Amino acid sequence: MSAFVSQLKKKSYHIRKTVLEMCVKAGTGHVTSSLSGIDILVALYYGNILKFDPANPEWKKRDRFILSKGQASPALYAILADLGYFDRKELDKFAQKDGKFGVHLQKDVPGVEITSGSLGQGFGIAAGIALGAKMNKELYLVFTVLGDGECYEGSVWETAMFASHNKLNNLIAIIDRNYLCVTDFTENLMELEPMEDKWSSFGWEVCRINGHSFEDILDALSTVRSRRSGKPLVLIADTVKGEGIEYLSNIPLWHGVAPKENEADLCRTDLERRYNGE
């Protein structure tokens, strides 16, 4: 493992720990949905993929990052605080009285582009920004992370069709494919596979990766600014809902729920074992 990847892993551990503690303190939050996407977000923000400036959140040339699965907001908030977009103390007030933000993503937080939480909408906004960037001849890229369950929303496919027809090759969608929805595994509930075929038939360049492998994520994104393709790019990132904390992993009932008291201790132990026991 390269030193860079091991740095990113360390960062992932730190963000996971922060997310867990934020949600435990608040007694709410989508812990498992955040955990599945954290490696993707860490790769984007710390892996030299996204262009951004915490001192100037409105920097015109920044890449736009749209977290369409707004329930994973704790992961993004933890990262933005770590990068200096706002005071870390805000994380302690997550979803509490006097706190500035709650369970779903909020536009007025520095570094956040949109309000999301109603699924299928962030993706459409991302396409609009990508189209606007083309019209304005701006070179920034638009990255968006969707949940796999979000792909049940019909509006996702309206946007998917639009983006490829309009050759929005400045739009990169990453699907956090954790195979779980609210009540059940997606393939029991209603099959989402074959995802690659679906997206490629909608005119997208498709790449399937392991969403917990920094090598995979960085490899897929490293050439993103020099792509020759006119197609928008989608990464279907296979993940585990609850990744990093075995106690919470792959169990539908942990959707949108924060662990309490001794459960939280079990989670802390799991997280330590996973990252510091290696």
Add this chain to the structure above:
Amino acid sequence: MENNISQRDAFWNKVYELAKADRDIVIITADMGAPALDRIRKDLASQFVNVGIAEQNAITLAAGLSLTGKRVFAYAIAPFITLRCLEQIRVENAIMKIPVTIVGVGAGFGYEDSGPTHHLIEDIAIIRAMPDITIHSITDSVMASAFAELSCTMQTANYIRLDRQVMPNIYRENTDFTAGISVLKENKNTYIISTGCMTHMAIDIAYRLEKQKMQVGVIDVYTLPINDRLLLEALKGVRKIITLEEHFLPGGLGSALCEILNDNNLFIPVKRLGLSTSRGYCYKYGGREAIRNYYGADKDSVEAKIKEFLA
């Protein structure tokens, strides 16, 4: 302006002019056409986007474009660009306050031959239930053109509800519509307060009643939330009010007026005329008046109800 131009054409002709001078104006259509839109498509192709019959995408796309500095008009058949994508409007425009202009053609029974899927008789109630979206319920082509221009100055989203049918112009060119209401016929005692196409009916009825020695005034309300200060001023000393709308009664113009009166401790008798939900949706054809008649909202029925109220 020619009398027989549709509100839709007047609106898009003005947008065409504006867009020609401002490259940041973008028009999104959900596969709806108009002669002026064809000109935009042809002459200003880079500012024209057809999303297909996909209103949800039209609204989210409009929001994204707006975030890049564009002034966006999103257009479709009125029931679909409001109700199909209502939640997108709620999140993007009301919650995030992204300023786009939503343009719907076919308010009320404008699609008179098309049945209830194409009637739009609940949009005022639904849209006005949300903050930070202004409704412009258009009365004639002069107003349609004016609101195309005013839309470009809005800081929050607005919804332009256009009538589909060609009606004579009530307003003169260059009328200032910023007040949101206009007193079209003054009266000290009684007013019909109406919106959209029903303002045409209100005027007709007011003159019919005049011939029968009954005097009523007419106020046209074309912007909601209503400019309550101006409206209350106009209603000073008034003893009876009739509201008239081609819209279901719950939450519509009549409700909006009653809210203002009640909140200002004004206890003026109000007769709300419009469409009763007890009649449900309807499959009636044979023209707009025939459909209105089903709801007791055709001109003769309305006149009779007003007379009864004033007696």
